[in-house]
Amino acid sequence: MSQQTSLPKYEIYAIRYAHLEKRTRKDNFISTDAHDGAMPMDFFVWLIRSPERTVLVDTGFGERAAKERQRQLIKCPIASLEVLDITPESIQDVIITHLHYDHAGNLDKLPNARFHIQEAEVHYACGHHMCHGVFRHAYDVEDVVTLVRNVYADRVVFHEGDTALMPGIELALIGGHTKGLQSVRVHTARGWVVLASDASHYYDNMHNISPFPIVYHVGDMVDGYAKLQRLADSPDHIVPGHDPLVLRQYPRYDAKQIDIVKLHEPPSLV
Numbered sequence: 001m002s003q004q005t006s007l008p009k010y011e012i013y014a015i016r017y018a019h020l021e022k023r024t025r026k027d028n029f030i031s032t033d034a035h036d037g038a039m040p041m042d043f044f045v046w047l048i049r050s051p052e053r054t055v056l057v058d059t060g061f062g063e064r065a066a067k068e069r070q071r072q073l074i075k076c077p078i079a080s081l082e083v084l085d086i087t088p089e090s091i092q093d094v095i096i097t098h099l100h101y102d103h104a105g106n107l108d109k110l111p112n113a114r115f116h117i118q119e120a121e122v123h124y125a126c127g128h129h130m131c132h133g134v135f136r137h138a139y140d141v142e143d144v145v146t147l148v149r150n151v152y153a154d155r156v157v158f159h160e161g162d163t164a165l166m167p168g169i170e171l172a173l174i175g176g177h178t179k180g181l182q183s184v185r186v187h188t189a190r191g192w193v194v195l196a197s198d199a200s201h202y203y204d205n206m207h208n209i210s211p212f213p214i215v216y217h218v219g220d221m222v223d224g225y226a227k228l229q230r231l232a233d234s235p236d237h238i239v240p241g242h243d244p245l246v247l248r249q250y251p252r253y254d255a256k257q258i259d260i261v262k263l264h265e266p267p268s269l270v
């Protein structure tokens with residue numbers, strides 16, 4: 001479409017900051033089959049940039065959460081930005097896909113950022129569903145409180161539903177996993193790439209239409225798999241939130257950086 005030719009073509013980097021080795025297939029799907037086995041989990045933040053703009057998607061967790069939840073913190077995701085020649089002070093826009101502990105920590109390390117989040121996610125994280133352990137388990141109350149403090153400091157931008165955030169960067173409300181989870185659609189040289197975040201933790205969740213067990217609404221989660229397909233230029237343009245295959249499929253930022261890959265270039269089949 002002619003309108004798209006004028007859109008910026010962003011670079012997108014997936015930055016792995018943590019890992020969980022001891023995880024099996026039955027931990028990652030509501031319904032399991034007889035083929036249970038190891039299925040480790042990676043943890044990412046994503047960096048979108050063009051010559052004009054830099055946008056961080058999610059902020060990861062810190063040492064306290066890693067210790068409490070026994071995750072292997074590889075490197076603080078905010079500190080990792082230095083590899084891309086980005087200082088934390090220079091980040092002005094951060095998209096928070098949802099407020100789970102592994103996506104919304106470290107907010108205090110971004111002193112000049114505005115945080116873009118779905119209104120439904122903040123309501124969910126502060127509302128009556130958090131009376132139940134099954135829903136609040138993946139939230140860290142300190143992160144939620146920090147986000148609320150930022151609301152009072154005029155540093156949170158609330159979005160309601162699908163929104164064009166800036167030219168070539170769109171927010172897509174999917175819900176399902178949490179009430180207000182948003183995925184991020186980004187225009188690149190290879191077309192529209194969709195950062196699913198936890199709308200699909202692994203490729204297998206969306207490919208097999210097999211929901212992840214941490215879920216607010218199973219129907220919205222399953223509908224979300226179809227929405228991801230609609231938003232992306234092809235199945236190879238959808239990037240799941242936690243799949244170790246992402247690091248194996250996409251080209252590295254440079255040979256020394258095993259934890260940073262380029263999502264604006266095509267994946268190779270593994």
Ligand SMILES: [Zn+2]
Pocket residue numbers: 098100138177198
């Ligand atoms: Zn999550």
Ligand SMILES: [Zn+2]
Pocket residue numbers: 100102103198241242
């Ligand atoms: Zn997650």
